[in-house]
Amino acid sequence: xxxxxxxxxxxxxxxxxxxxxRTSIAALVGQVLSAVGRPDIDAFAFTDDWRMRYLIGMRxxxxxxxxxxxxxxxxxxxxxxxxxxxxxxxAEADRHTLVMGWHRLEPWPDSVEGLNRxxxxxxxxxxxxxxxxxxxxxxxxxxxxxxxxxGAEVAQAYKPAPAAYQRTAQALDIAPGELCLVAxxxxxxxxxxAAGLQTAFIHRPLEYGGAPxxxxxxxxxxxxxxxxxxxxxxxxxx
Amino acid sequence: xxxxxxxxxxxxxxxxxxxxxRTSIAALVGQVLSAVGRPDIDAFAFTDDWRMRYLIGMRxxxxxxxxxxxxxxxxxxxxxxxxxxxxxxxAEADRHTLVMGWHRLEPWPDSVEGLNRxxxxxxxxxxxxxxxxxxxxxxxxxxxxxxxxxGAEVAQAYKPAPAAYQRTAQALDIAPGELCLVAxxxxxxxxxxAAGLQTAFIHRPLEYGGAPxxxxxxxxxxxxxxxxxxxxxxxxxx
Numbered sequence: 001x002x003x004x005x006x007x008x009x010x011x012x013x014x015x016x017x018x019x020x021x022r023t024s025i026a027a028l029v030g031q032v033l034s035a036v037g038r039p040d041i042d043a044f045a046f047t048d049d050w051r052m053r054y055l056i057g058m059r060x061x062x063x064x065x066x067x068x069x070x071x072x073x074x075x076x077x078x079x080x081x082x083x084x085x086x087x088x089x090x091a092e093a094d095r096h097t098l099v100m101g102w103h104r105l106e107p108w109p110d111s112v113e114g115l116n117r118x119x120x121x122x123x124x125x126x127x128x129x130x131x132x133x134x135x136x137x138x139x140x141x142x143x144x145x146x147x148x149x150x151g152a153e154v155a156q157a158y159k160p161a162p163a164a165y166q167r168t169a170q171a172l173d174i175a176p177g178e179l180c181l182v183a184x185x186x187x188x189x190x191x192x193x194a195a196g197l198q199t200a201f202i203h204r205p206l207e208y209g210g211a212p213x214x215x216x217x218x219x220x221x222x223x224x225x226x227x228x229x230x231x232x233x234x235x236x237x238x
Numbered sequence: 239x240x241x242x243x244x245x246x247x248x249x250x251x252x253x254x255x256x257x258x259x260r261t262s263i264a265a266l267v268g269q270v271l272s273a274v275g276r277p278d279i280d281a282f283a284f285t286d287d288w289r290m291r292y293l294i295g296m297r298x299x300x301x302x303x304x305x306x307x308x309x310x311x312x313x314x315x316x317x318x319x320x321x322x323x324x325x326x327x328x329a330e331a332d333r334h335t336l337v338m339g340w341h342r343l344e345p346w347p348d349s350v351e352g353l354n355r356x357x358x359x360x361x362x363x364x365x366x367x368x369x370x371x372x373x374x375x376x377x378x379x380x381x382x383x384x385x386x387x388x389g390a391e392v393a394q395a396y397k398p399a400p401a402a403y404q405r406t407a408q409a410l411d412i413a414p415g416e417l418c419l420v421a422x423x424x425x426x427x428x429x430x431x432a433a434g435l436q437t438a439f440i441h442r443p444l445e446y447g448g449a450p451x452x453x454x455x456x457x458x459x460x461x462x463x464x465x466x467x468x469x470x471x472x473x474x475x476x
Binding site: 072133147149 | 308310361363369370371373374375377378384385386387388391392409410411412
């Protein structure tokens with residue numbers, strides 16, 4: 001842990017850091033697959049494949065020349081491609097149900113308490129590639145007390161582009177070094193640090209169901225490290 | 239009151255509708271003027287003059303060719319011009335104190351309860367010309383439970399330009415007609431209706447200390463009308 005001036009605000013990665021996308025989406029995938037008579041397909045493998053396409057898509061987004069797109073659209077494109085590869089046809093309504101499932105993810109058990117404690121001292125904002133409508137729906141569903149929904153849509157840039165982090169600080173009228181990104185992903189924190197932000201790593205060993213994270217090559221000592229958001233609150237004196 | 243499909247979300251004007259800028263700023267102006275030995279200057283007249291410059295500035299902003307600017311900067315420019323006209327010199331620190339006073343305005347007595355009731359049923363967002371940092375600070379100071387901070391900075395357009403309203407709906411992924419602007423100002427509601435939004439008028443007869451509002455020429459029957467945000471919650475079944 002580096003000695004730092006305390007940040008003036010905290011910006012959160014959301015998928016995986018605050019909410020457990022894998023359990024929530026796999027449950028929904030399982031329901032849909034059962035309803036269409038395909039309970040033999042592994043819902044977790046389906047979910048992991050869908051998510052991996054997203055991670056690759058975001059990593060390479062800067063090369064596509066596309067501007068900001070609401071995440072629902074990207075999720076839908078990646079789902080359609082996954083279904084083609086699986087040679088599985090799903091009805092329009094089922095595809096819509098699956099895409100909208102990302103609006104109703106469940107928080108990790110410590111998230112709501114941890115955020116409420118951190119909020120006493122710090123403004124809490126999102127710094128996610130999710131779009132505003134999705135993050136508003138998720139916050140209302142899961143009880144996440146954000147002070148503002150910032151990130152890709154407001155910045156008009158996706159993480160890990162530096163602008164996604166720097167424009168989030170700019171929207172709060174603070175310097176990048178006064179903002180701390182809280183994330184369970186080394187790759188995200190690596191990019192945030194390169195953009196000038198402080199960094200807080202949250203261990204989420206179950207994000208991939210216990211499998212190793214895909215971004216371990218970016219691991220390094222972060223400014224803060226904690227096993228949960230309540231532990232981060234403790235470390236930050238909240 | 240017009241028969242309407244209920245809105246899917248509520249967007250709030252903030253200054254005057256949710257918070258009582260006049261009482262809060264006049265108190266601060268009074269403190270600063272006393273401290274510099276000018277308690278003879280009428281703090282309410284000072285405040286009203288400052289605010290009127292803002293209203294005129296916003297009305298005419300589209301003609302200036304300037305892009306979005308954080309409201310602190312506009313407040314400072316208007317304060318500096320007011321002080322020149324008054325032939326009153328204030329130190330840099332005092333000017334800064336006055337500008338930052340707009341981050342710490344007090345809510346009207348019904349605002350916090352009304353918003354919390356409305357929030358049970360509707361996502362609540364700001365649709366203000368204030369910038370994000372100001373509105374985050376104000377919400378934390380006054381306890382305003384916004385689901386998202388939208389409006390001029392996210393839309394990169396000031397009210398009453400149609401884009402300020404339409405991009406707020408777009409950020410929520412709903413049609414303009416599914417969003418209801420809640421405001422104490424007929425001019426704001428007139429522009430919102432022209433942009434396709436539903437409209438809710440809140441009577442705030444003390445916004446100008448009992449003096450008539452400057453936008454009475456835009457008065458017309460609105461979709462909802464109420465004497466407070468708790469009354470609006472009642473009318474909307476919250």
